[in-house]
Amino acid sequence: MTTQGQVRLENVAKYHGQVAALKNVELDIRPGEFFALLGPSGSGKSTTLRLLAGLDKPTRGRILFDGADVTAKGAQDRDVAMVFQSYALYPHMTVAQNISFPLEMEKTPKAEIAGRVQEAARKVRIEHLLDRRPGQLSGGQQQRCALARAIVRRSGLFLLDEPLSNLDAKLRLETRTELKRLQRSLGVTTVYVTHDQEEALTLADRMAVFMDGEIRQIGSPAEVFARPNSIEVAAFIGSPPMNLMKATLTDGVPSIDGRPLDVKPVSGSREVIVGVRPSAVRIGGDGIRATVDLVENLGDNAILDLSYEGGTARARVDDAADYAEGQTVAMSFDAKNIHLFDAASGRRLEVQ
Ligand SMILES: Nc1ncnc2c1ncn2[C@@H]1O[C@H](COP(=O)(O)OP(=O)(O)OP(=O)(O)O)[C@@H](O)[C@H]1O
Ligand SMILES: [Mg+2]
CATH class of the missing domain: 2.40.50.140 (Nucleic acid-binding proteins)
Known part of the structure; x- marks a missing residue:
């Protein structure tokens, strides 16, 4: 399935027993947009991302990609790629094997895989590291490897959960700039979770401010900064x-x-x-x-x-x-x- 990348959450809630991780979230993300979910710890950002990925099911509400209801679909049947905070690379595999893994799972023809891996590695500038294992990479290089594994599938939607949080301050700044450039060149709708307002302000076209499992404000970083709609x-x-x-x-x-x-x-x-x-x-x-x-x-x-x-x-x-x-x-x-x-x-x- 190829998507244009329009994402919609309708009245979505997620409960863990009595605990409301997310209450009545309404969200429209436009095709190609870099959209940040910003909020303090425990506000429901990762919950929202996992629902978009199909890793969890909402207790209530619907999720639509390009107008099609995907609420009941599992992660395999959604055209999404996700990068977690921990990168979740396979330690016993080389960088090349890590990147090719999603393609192997999809049964992409062998002849095609090597070229696609090269292309993805080049986009994040780790072509020279393909034979190493994750343990032999710096934090920043591991992060790029995780990004390459996400982009190799050419998914219609990228979901990134605090992907820069393991990097030191300088590398985080550099990688942030590169991430923005990469997203622009790929043109893929990207949902980016962060609790770092500076990251959201610099990266996002628009953002949603989460608090207590609710969205408190949606707008461009400039709009939210200039006209916050509440004291919080x-x-x-x-x-x-x-x-x-x-x-x-x-x-x-x-x-x-x-x-x-x-x-x-x-x-x-x-x-x-x-x-x-x-x-x-x-x-x-x-x-x-x-x-x-x-x-x-x-x-x-x-x-x-x-x-x-x-x-x-x-x-x-x-x-x-x-x-x-x-x-x-x-x-x-x-x-x-x-x-x-x-x-x-x-x-x-x-x-x-
Ligand atoms: N499996 C679970 N069982 C019970 N409560 C959960 C579960 N998963 C998440 N929660 C709760 O739901 C709320 C939202 O969690 P979530 O992981 O979405 O927060 P977050 O905004 O990503 O925070 P952080 O910035 O710390 O990652 C939290 O209060 C959390 O404790
Ligand atoms: Mg989180």
């Missing part, structure tokens, strides 16, 4: 995380420590949470009085830990040398970078 998502995306400050909304104008904020008014009077990323906090001039508790020098810039009467906040500033611990400063926020959330529901409030 706002707190999860961005590093250092967004400042979330208690504020009072009076006749549509929020104020912190009695100081009205310069935002276009919303409506009503109630408790709200003002969200401001550390990069949108201004120090100096007129503003909320705060004390510098800590100056964290990051080289290119610095993070200030601040405390003010109503709580704490962080600011990204250009130069650590301009600040001293214990110093009193004034902080204010760029009006266009202020996010407002309802304190009771946690939902984003639209600033008109």
Whole structure:
């Protein structure tokens, strides 16, 4: 079966006894898309991937590939290739044998196999390692071997579960770039599980933010970053995380420590949470009085830990040398970078 690569989950839930690993997930993934499932540990990302692979069956709901219901089909009957976090290479086989394994299983003609293995190995740049065993490879090379084994089948859908998590920081960055290039050149729909927001933000065309077995937001990384739809998502995306400050909304104008904020008014009077990323906090001039508790020098810039009467906040500033611990400063926020959330529901409030 060749697929275009459109994937749909309809009202999908997965229970392990009483434990809900996944509740009512609705998802549409477009052909050729690099789609990330992002969320904290235990939020249901791997569960979703295993359901897509056919390794597990949903308790409720349907899974469709290109409009066809595959819910009842096993992994063998779905046109998917999966790479696990652990790579799951066969230690007693050579790299070439590992890569050819899926083709042997499919009874691909022998004459064809060698060429396909070469081609897959070349795409991930391990053609020179085909005779080695996994134990004789570095972590990054093992990861490429697992990728080659996935692409050799020319599947319509790639499922990758934290494939870079075993690599050290530098190699992870390099491999990330290569993975993106490979996915673009193959044009295969890819579902990529990660708890690393930076990975999702750099790799994905779109992403779904998972929490507690539910999808909380779907959108491009830029959309989710610019307009998180809840306090939870706002707190999860961005590093250092967004400042979330208690504020009072009076006749549509929020104020912190009695100081009205310069935002276009919303409506009503109630408790709200003002969200401001550390990069949108201004120090100096007129503003909320705060004390510098800590100056964290990051080289290119610095993070200030601040405390003010109503709580704490962080600011990204250009130069650590301009600040001293214990110093009193004034902080204010760029009006266009202020996010407002309802304190009771946690939902984003639209600033008109
Ligand atoms: N076989 C199982 N039996 C019982 N509970 C399970 C089982 N598999 C998963 N769960 C639970 O379902 C929830 C979701 O698990 P899942 O593996 O999908 O999380 P995840 O988002 O991939 O997390 P991580 O980032 O840690 O890999 C977790 O609370 C987990 O403990
Ligand atoms: Mg997982």
